[in-house]
Structure formats: structure tokens, C-alpha cells
Amino acid sequence: MNPALLSIKDLKVYFELRQGLPLPWREPDVVKAIDGVTFDILEGEVLALVGESGCGKTTIGKTLLRLIEPKAGIIQYRDQDLAHLKGVSLRAMRQKMQLIFQDPYESLDSRQSVFDILAEPLVIHQRVTQKKDLQACVFEALESTGLHPAAEIAQRYPHHLSGGQRQRVAIAAAMILEPEFIVADEPVSMLDVSVRAGILQLMLALRHQKNLTYLFITHDLSLAWVIADRIMVLYLGKVIEIGPSDRLIHAGTHPYTQALVSVIPSPIPDRSREQIILKGETPSPVHVPEGCRFHPRCWKFQRLGSPKECLTQEPDLRQVAEGHLAACHFLD
Amino acid sequence: MNATAVPASRPPNLWVQVWEIPLGRAGIILLGIVLVLSLVGPVVFPFNPKDITSTAADILQPPSSMHWLGTDELGRDVFRETLVGARLSLLVGLLATAISITLGSIIGLLAGYYRGAVGITLMRVTDFFLVLPLLPLIIILAAIFGQSFSITIMVIGLTSWPSTARIVRSQVISLRERQFIERIRSLGATDLRVIAVHILPNVLPLIYANTVLVIAGSILSEATLAFLGLGDPVRVSWGTMLHFGFVAGAAGRGAWWYLLPPGLGIVLVVLGFTLAGHTLDQLLNPRLREF
Numbered sequence A: 001m002n003p004a005l006l007s008i009k010d011l012k013v014y015f016e017l018r019q020g021l022p023l024p025w026r027e028p029d030v031v032k033a034i035d036g037v038t039f040d041i042l043e044g045e046v047l048a049l050v051g052e053s054g055c056g057k058t059t060i061g062k063t064l065l066r067l068i069e070p071k072a073g074i075i076q077y078r079d080q081d082l083a084h085l086k087g088v089s090l091r092a093m094r095q096k097m098q099l100i101f102q103d104p105y106e107s108l109d110s111r112q113s114v115f116d117i118l119a120e121p122l123v124i125h126q127r128v129t130q131k132k133d134l135q136a137c138v139f140e141a142l143e144s145t146g147l148h149p150a151a152e153i154a155q156r157y158p159h160h161l162s163g164g165q166r167q168r169v170a171i172a173a174a175m176i177l178e179p180e181f182i183v184a185d186e187p188v189s190m191l192d193v194s195v196r197a198g199i200l201q202l203m204l205a206l207r208h209q210k211n212l213t214y215l216f217i218t219h220d221l222s223l224a225w226v227i228a229d230r231i232m233v234l235y236l237g238k239v240i241e242i243g244p245s246d247r248l249i250h251a252g253t254h255p256y257t258q259a260l261v262s263v264i265p266s267p268i269p270d271r272s273r274e275q276i277i278l279k280g281e282t283p284s285p286v287h288v289p290e291g292c293r294f295h296p297r298c299w300k301f302q303r304l305g306s307p308k309e310c311l312t313q314e315p316d317l318r319q320v321a322e323g324h325l326a327a328c329h330f331l332d
Numbered sequence B: 001m002n003a004t005a006v007p008a009s010r011p012p013n014l015w016v017q018v019w020e021i022p023l024g025r026a027g028i029i030l031l032g033i034v035l036v037l038s039l040v041g042p043v044v045f046p047f048n049p050k051d052i053t054s055t056a057a058d059i060l061q062p063p064s065s066m067h068w069l070g071t072d073e074l075g076r077d078v079f080r081e082t083l084v085g086a087r088l089s090l091l092v093g094l095l096a097t098a099i100s101i102t103l104g105s106i107i108g109l110l111a112g113y114y115r116g117a118v119g120i121t122l123m124r125v126t127d128f129f130l131v132l133p134l135l136p137l138i139i140i141l142a143a144i145f146g147q148s149f150s151i152t153i154m155v156i157g158l159t160s161w162p163s164t165a166r167i168v169r170s171q172v173i174s175l176r177e178r179q180f181i182e183r184i185r186s187l188g189a190t191d192l193r194v195i196a197v198h199i200l201p202n203v204l205p206l207i208y209a210n211t212v213l214v215i216a217g218s219i220l221s222e223a224t225l226a227f228l229g230l231g232d233p234v235r236v237s238w239g240t241m242l243h244f245g246f247v248a249g250a251a252g253r254g255a256w257w258y259l260l261p262p263g264l265g266i267v268l269v270v271l272g273f274t275l276a277g278h279t280l281d282q283l284l285n286p287r288l289r290e291f
């Protein structure tokens, strides 16, 4: 197994919701978006982060890149603790980590030409000083993301491009500083179905060429299974299961994972499927249920006749098999 | 989401758009007339402030073929005086606006971009200046530094920026949450770069519309201060004309020709800037357009 590129320990991200006057005796509501997660991202892997809407996927991704301030925890990047990096050293680190956003219509400055969008990272970090080198770098980045002819595309503005082309520009801009680590936040979910495969292939090809590590955020478990080496399942700001993709899909042990897998629309081989439909809404991360946070919606909890542990004790991640962990009191 | 590229046609020039709206067009025409008169007028009809009469018969004379708009309390030609007065009124308005807009934009940008202590402190300062009254301030400053048109400019500039700061701030607050700003930050750009290269161009149209409105307010403030005798006593503006006319008892003596031209000038200029400014604001401010 590869060594860890990032080691995240007990990371917490809370948002305070302000309502009305901040009076001293009024406790502000706290959204526990990330409520103590511990995991590694291994060098060169694609780690998929899956979970329902609002479970904290985007928050984790942005916190790893220090776009959101963590409340507590350690984000170890090789031998540096990112969580406490500041100023110049943080800006220098940003070259190594990049974010690809979900919505290519929102993530590009409509006042910048494609050339300026791609040149900006190089200018910010003073990588290139000569004007003609800058042009060479930009054109190369465009070509390598499949945007031809580079000279012509470079002059366009975002509103002249299709969604797929915009996402390629965003990818080119993320790659131009030659980062090691990419957070891709649902990079194809806003795109036309017809261009999704092309974008995914591009991202995987770049991964091999440039030896990248990805945190790939998606709510689509079957997509995660196709492209990721490992899958991590998040529920209400906590990791409830993590393991190799195949194992997680075919031998997932957490009742939540099993429910998610059972409703994957495309038929997955060798699985006699009984669909498990989860009842109820995801509870709000302001009022996290006592004990196991999943118990109010857990089918196993009901089948087992409401065991006491589930109501009182928060389950820790336990090893199920080599590299496969799950957080449940009653694993299969 | 549609995936085909739609080449957007460039929207026409902003002033062309203003011209197409009747009220905006009226504003532009008014401003054009005043600007031409104030620039060309004093060249064609020069005014000599020292051209004071020695005979009492020339004082406060009604319009005649010699003096189209009569004479003032020193026997000088009111028509020529009005043309020159326009220059100072406009100049004070423009310079005070430059101070006001610069301060307001910078403070608005910073207060919007930096939440937390910096943003809160800047907003407190803004609120303080918002309630700071113009008159006592200029009386105190005039007592310390003497009355001059640079003091007038400074005081108007220093008291009128808070509204700009508030408007800019609210726009910046929504901009800073946008994804393209977050992407630039994640590239490692400095705050200065994010603000100057990516946020400022997006609030510029708003600042632009606000400028036109602030000019109108500044001209009116100058006229008010000068009318109350707090202006520069040795330079002619519409405000000082009203002041000296009033002091000389022009109103009581029925010398309407001395008070009407500067008064009308102020009304027309302020009206012109206000019409143009509101039209620009309507075109540029998405919140106003919805209603």
C-alpha cells in the first residue's frame, strides 16, 4: 500500500448560525458539518467521498484545501500540518493542491478570457516571467486538456464556451501549477450526460500522466465504484465506512452503505438484490441524534428490536478486514 | 444546462442605454447644456470680479441691453457672473465626489471582503460618519483653517462617502461567496489581488452610477454651505452669489434677476445629475430592476 499523502485526524468543522441579535445569553445554533473524522488519503489513489446531500462532502474538501477554517483537528500533508499554516507558507502550499468545482458556469470569472484564466495561477506564483513562455505554458495546458485549437480557444470568454469546455478550462487552470493533490467536487454532475465520460476520462488520464492524488466527491455510488480505488461513506459529518471500492460495494458492512448499494440503479453483478429504502429525512446537523447518529433511520436497528447500545453509544470505526473499517455496533 | 456556445452580443454602451430612457435623456441634455455653458461661456463673456462700479446708479439694476441679467450689488454683470459661478460649483462638486467615491469604495471593498474584526470596525466607522452633521463640522473647520474652497471640498467629501461604502459593501459580501472568487483564493492569490483584479471590476458599474448621484448631492451641499456664508468668500460660485444677493437684500428689493439665475442653475444641474444617476442605477443595479 502507498504511504499517506494526507493524514486527517479528528477534523471538526462547525458553523455558527446567527439568528437575530448576538445576545450573550443566547446560545447560537451550531451546525456540526464535520464532527470528528479521521482518515488517510494515500499517494496516487483516487479516494471517493460519497454520501447524501448535506452530509458534509464539500465542507471536507474545502477544509482540506483551507478554504474553510477547521474548528479542530490535524490535516497532515506529508510532514506539514496544513490546519495551522498561515500567510506566505499557506499560499505556497496552495500550489500543490487544487479544487475542481461542481459548476463550471460559476467557477470562472466571466470578465477574464480563457488565456487570462490560465495565466493567472502562473502569474500569482511568478512561475513564468517571459511573456512568450507564458503563452507556451497556457497553450500547452489547453492542448493537454483537449481544447483545440489552443490559440483560438485562449481568446474566448467563458460565455463563448459550452459547459464541458468550461470544465476543461477549469481543469487546465487547476493543473497548470502541477499540483499533487486534487479535490474534485462533483465535477461532472452539472454537465450534460453526453460530455461526462470525456471529462472523467481526461481526469483519469491526467492522474496517470502527472501522478495525481484525487479526493473525488460524488453522491453517485456507482460512479465512485467505477473510478475510485477506495470509497469513504459519510453520514451527517462522520465517516461510517471506508474501504477498497470493490469490497465496499460487494461486501459493505454498515447498514447505511448496504442501503445505498441496494438502490444503485444500474445492475451490479452477483448480488441478489433486495432494495432497502431508508425511512425519514436526514436529521439536521444542528441536532445530531444521541448514540449512533444513524439509528433513527436504521433498518437493522429496527430489525434487532432497538438495542440499547445504538441509543446511547456512538460507534467507533472498527476494522472489518485489511483496510476496511466501519462504524456500527452490529456489523455482519 | 445548455451545452451549445451562445456568442453573446455585447450590450451597447452604457450612456447609449441611458439615452434611450426618456428621463435619462433629459438628464444628459441638461448636463450637456450646463457643461458647454460653463466651459465656453466665460471665454466668450469674460467676467472681471474687480469691475466694481463707482456710481450707485449701476447697483442692482434690472436686465437691460447692456446687462442681460442686470447687475449685482457691486454693479457687476449677473449674466457673466452666473457663467463663471457654474465652473466653481461644478468643480467643487466633482472634486468632493472624487474624495467621497474613493474613500467610500475602498472602505466598502474592505468592509465587505473582511468579515470579522476588520469588517465590523470599518462599518462602525462608516456609521459614525453617516450621522456626522455637515454644518457643525464645516463651522469648526472654517474657524480653524479659515474659509476656503478646499475646506469645503474636504468637508463634503468626508461626510458623503458612507452611503457609497454601504452600497459597495453589500455587493462585495455577495460577490465574495461566489465560486470564481473562491477558486482564485484557492490558487493562492493575495487578498489585494482578489479585491483589485476580481472584485473591483464587478462592483465598478455600481460605483459608476453612485458617482453621478454623489455629484448632485455635493453640488447641492456646496450651494447650501456657500449660501450660509461658509463658502470661499473670494471666489464666485452659485452658492456665494445667492449668499451675497441675500445679504445685499436682493430679495427685499425685488431684484429677482440676481437670485434667479444661480438658483435655477443649481436646480437644473442637480436635476440633470439626479436623472442621469437614477437611470444608470436602474440599468446597473439588479435589485432595482426587479421591481
Ligand SMILES: Nc1ncnc2c1ncn2[C@@H]1O[C@H](COP(=O)(O)OP(=O)(O)OP(=O)(O)O)[C@@H](O)[C@H]1O
Pocket (backbone or CB within 6 Å): A015, A016, A031, A033, A051, A052, A053, A054, A055, A056, A057, A058, A059, A060, A219, A285
Ligand atoms: N457556510 C455555512 N454556514 C452554515 N452552514 C453551512 C455552511 N456551509 C455548509 N453548511 C452546512 O453544513 C452541512 C454540510 O454541507 P456541505 O455543503 O458540505 O454538504 P454536501 O455533502 O457537499 O452536500 P451536497 O451534496 O448538497 O453538495 C449542511 O448541513 C450545510 O447546510
Ligand SMILES: [Mg+2]
Pocket (backbone or CB within 6 Å): A057, A058, A059, A185
Ligand atoms: Mg457539495
